[in-house]
Amino acid sequence: MKARTIRMVPLLLCLPVTALFATAGGWTGGPGDESNPVRKNGPKIYISADMEGLAAAVSAEQLGPSGFEYGAYREIMTREVLAAIEGAREMGAGEILVSDSHGNGQNIIPDMLPPDVQLVRSWPRPLMMMEGIDGTFDGAIFIGYHSGTTNPEGVRAHTMSSTNLTDIRIHGRSMNEAGINAAIAGHFGVPVIMVTGDDASIAETHALIGDFEEVVVKEAISYHAAKVITPAAAYELIKEAAGRAVSRINDFKPFMVDTPVTVEVQFKNYRPGQLLAYLPMFTRIDAHAVRYTARDMPEASRVLEFILSYQVGLTP
Numbered sequence: 001m002k003a004r005t006i007r008m009v010p011l012l013l014c015l016p017v018t019a020l021f022a023t024a025g026g027w028t029g030g031p032g033d034e035s036n037p038v039r040k041n042g043p044k045i046y047i048s049a050d051m052e053g054l055a056a057a058v059s060a061e062q063l064g065p066s067g068f069e070y071g072a073y074r075e076i077m078t079r080e081v082l083a084a085i086e087g088a089r090e091m092g093a094g095e096i097l098v099s100d101s102h103g104n105g106q107n108i109i110p111d112m113l114p115p116d117v118q119l120v121r122s123w124p125r126p127l128m129m130m131e132g133i134d135g136t137f138d139g140a141i142f143i144g145y146h147s148g149t150t151n152p153e154g155v156r157a158h159t160m161s162s163t164n165l166t167d168i169r170i171h172g173r174s175m176n177e178a179g180i181n182a183a184i185a186g187h188f189g190v191p192v193i194m195v196t197g198d199d200a201s202i203a204e205t206h207a208l209i210g211d212f213e214e215v216v217v218k219e220a221i222s223y224h225a226a227k228v229i230t231p232a233a234a235y236e237l238i239k240e241a242a243g244r245a246v247s248r249i250n251d252f253k254p255f256m257v258d259t260p261v262t263v264e265v266q267f268k269n270y271r272p273g274q275l276l277a278y279l280p281m282f283t284r285i286d287a288h289a290v291r292y293t294a295r296d297m298p299e300a301s302r303v304l305e306f307i308l309s310y311q312v313g314l315t316p
C-alpha cells in the first residue's frame with residue numbers, strides 16, 4: 001500500500017488503517033487473473049450519485065421534478081453512473097451498489113442500469129447518501145457532487161439541505177457532503193477512490209479527505225452559473241477515471257474521524273435549534289446551532305437524518 005500525504009486539520013484524525021483496509025488489501029491486481037479467487041469476483045464498489053455536480057447542471061431547472069430540464073438530467077445522471085460502472089468493470093470491478101442520493105432519491109432510471117447492479121432509492125435512510133455501505137466494499141465513488149455550504153465558490157454549494165442548514169461541522173471543521181460521506185465509508189474501512197463535480201467541489205474535497213481520482217465536469221462561475229463540458233465528454237472522462245481508480249484501488253486510504261464524533265449543526269432559522277435543545281443529547285451552542293456527540297459515524301448519520309427528516313405530521 002502506497003504511503004501518502006494526508007492533508008488534514010489536527011481536529012480530524014486520519015489513521016493509518018492497514019488492518020481496516022483488509023477487503024481492499026485482499027485484492028491485489030488488475031483484471032484477467034482468473035487464478036486469484038478474490039480477484040475473480042473483483043473489487044466491490046459503492047457509487048453514491050448526486051445531481052448538482054453533473055456535467056452541465058447549473059440550476060434548479062435540472063435538479064427536480066418542477067424543472068423544465070429534469071427529465072433530461074435524470075438520464076444524464078444515470079449515464080454518468082453508467083460510465084463509472086463501465087470504467088470500473090473494465091478494470092475488473094465485481095459487485096456494484098448504486099445509491100440515488102439526490103432530492104427525492106428517485107432520479108436514476110433503474111431500467112437503464114445493468115441487471116447485475118443494485119440500487120438504493122428514496123428516503124429516509126440511516127446512512128443517508130451512503131445507505132447500504134459496509135465493510136465488504138473495497139472502494140466508494142461519488143458522482144455529481146458539489147461544494148459545501150460554507151464555500152464561497154461552487155455551483156449550488158450547500159451541505160445536505162440548502163433550504164435549512166448553513167453548516168455541518170465534525171470535530172469543529174466544516175464538512176461538505178463528500179467529507180461526511182467519506183467519513184461514513186471510512187467507519188467501514190472503505191476508501192473514496194473517485195469524485196466528480198465542479199472545480200470548487202473537487203478542490204474542497206481533496207483538502208478534506210486527500211487523494212482520489214477526479215473528474216472536473218465544470219468550472220464554477222457563480223452559484224447558478226458555470227463553464228461546462230458536454231455530458232458526452234463527461235461520460236468519457238468518468239469512464240477513464242473510474243478505470244484508473246479501480247486499477248490503483250490499493251493506493252487509497254479510508255478517511256476516518258476520531259470517535260466519539262462531535263457534530264455541530266447550524267440552521268438557517270431559529271426554532272429548529274431551540275426545539276432540538278429540549279432533548280438532552282443536544283447542546284445549544286448559539287441561537288442557530290446545536291452540538292451532539294455520537295458514538296461513531298453511523299450514529300452521527302442517523303441523528304443527522306432524523307434532524308433533516310422528522311416532522312410531527314409525517315404520514316403514513
Ligand SMILES: [Zn+2]
Pocket residue numbers: 050051052146160177
Ligand atoms: Zn447534494
